[in-house]
Amino acid sequence: MKKQECGSEGVLASAPSKGRMKSWSIMSSSITSMKALMAILVLLSPLAGQAVRNKEIPVTAVKGESWISHLHKRFSDTSMGKTYHSGPVAPMPGEKSSSGQEKLSLDFAARTMAVHGADVYRLNCRGCHEESGHGTPPEINSVIDPVRATSPEVIMARMKKAGMSMTRANATLLAKQSNTALLDRFHKGGQDMPPFPQLSEPEIRALLAYLRQLAGVPGAEKEQVAINESPAHIGEQIVRSTCHICHNAVGPNPTPEQILDGSIPPLSTLTTRTSLPEFVRKVTAGNPISMGVTAMPFRGRMPVFDYLSEDEVANAYLYLTLYPPQE
Numbered sequence: 636m637k638k639q640e641c642g643s644e645g646v647l648a649s650a651p652s653k654g655r656m657k658s659w660s661i662m663s664s665s666i667t668s669m670k671a672l673m674a675i676l677v678l679l680s681p682l683a684g685q686a687v688r689n690k691e692i693p694v695t696a697v698k699g700e701s702w703i704s705h706l707h708k709r710f711s712d713t714s715m716g717k718t719y720h721s722g723p724v725a726p727m728p729g730e731k732s733s734s735g736q737e738k739l740s741l742d743f744a745a746r747t748m749a750v751h752g753a754d755v756y757r758l759n760c761r762g763c764h765e766e767s768g769h770g771t772p773p774e775i776n777s778v779i780d781p782v783r784a785t786s787p788e789v790i791m792a793r794m795k796k797a798g799m800s801m802t803r804a805n806a807t808l809l810a811k812q813s814n815t816a817l818l819d820r821f822h823k824g825g826q827d828m829p830p831f832p833q834l835s836e837p838e839i840r841a842l843l844a845y846l847r848q849l850a851g852v853p854g855a856e857k858e859q860v861a862i863n864e865s866p867a868h869i870g871e872q873i874v875r876s877t878c879h880i881c882h883n884a885v886g887p888n889p890t891p892e893q894i895l896d897g898s899i900p901p902l903s904t905l906t907t908r909t910s911l912p913e914f915v916r917k918v919t920a921g922n923p924i925s926m927g928v929t930a931m932p933f934r935g936r937m938p939v940f941d942y943l944s945e946d947e948v949a950n951a952y953l954y955l956t957l958y959p960p961q962e
Contacts, residue, residue, distance in 0.1 A: 692833060692868075694865070697874050697902060698884050698961045699883075700883050700884070702879060703716075703880060714771040716763060717762075718938040722922055739912075739946060749862070752845025752846070752859055755872075756845050759872050761942060778846060782850040782852065785814040785843075785852070786852040790809055790810055794806075814843075821834065821843075834872075841859070866950040867950065869947055870947075870950035870953050883901045886904075888900055891927055891928075891930040892928050894926045905952075911952050917937070920939060
């Protein structure tokens with residue numbers, strides 16, 4: 636089946652029903668009034684009881700050009716940040732756009748969330764490496780084999796299958812070297828992979844534990860832990876690892892005609908360009924947008940990130956509100 640290409644987005648073309656819009660507008664308007672309160676909550680949330688000790692890295696604003704711009708890649712020529720899940724077809728003139736039932740929690744902006752390694756992977760890695768971890772070679776390599784190389788048991792089993800012997804000590808040494816290289820990649824990134832400065836050491840350890848489980852490393856299921864995190868930090872992970880792959884941090888807001896020609900709106904104009912409910916619906920389920928000289932509604936090319944919950948996407952909106960993107 637041919638993969639659907641995704642792309643840039645602009646002004647949203649449809650609106651929810653009056654009943655839903657009333658409740659949504661209350662939530663959306665409350666974001667501004669909550670800024671001062673949330674600034675305090677964001678600072679205090681790391682002090683709350685943790686499932687594991689997690690000295691959360693301070694939340695900071697996203698900066699600079701998108702990752703694909705950094706790599707000098709065209710959006711149409713990369714698989715980065717693409718789920719290949721499309722939103723609904725734009726309605727015909729006179730038709731109403733269908734929208735699903737919103738499930739956003741009223742306290743999403745103040746509730747600490749417990750995350751596991753699977754969540755850290757989902758928020759930071761899945762946009763490029765997909766659910767399986769295999770990526771889209773040759774551009775995006777699989778993470779499975781590098782993770783398997785961190786297990787002495789897996790190394791010894793492979794050597795035995797190849798008709799070669801290896802001592803436990805040597806296998807452990809090789810596994811330790813592979814683990815160091817993998818952790819270094821998480822911290823510093825690679826030639827085509829961005830670094831993850833937003834992740835703390837407990838988060839990286841939780842991520843590695845999940846990757847080991849995903850890769851079928853024996854005993855990895857016993858390594859899983861939970862970490863309590865603030866809403867703003869959840870939002871930061873989504874923005875830095877998913878949105879910023881394709882969207883520059885700052886820049887002019889493109890017109891519908893420019894969007895049709897391939898321009899990608901910057902993150903800095905998002906909270907003024909779209910409301911909270913529009914943003915949540917666009918990211919999780921898709922929503923028609925206005926493109927072209929006459930600003931007609933189109934399905935658009937932005938993929939749907941249906942593996943993110945509505946609360947998590949709302950946290951991304953909150954993060955961009957509390958920490959405006961910078962140059």
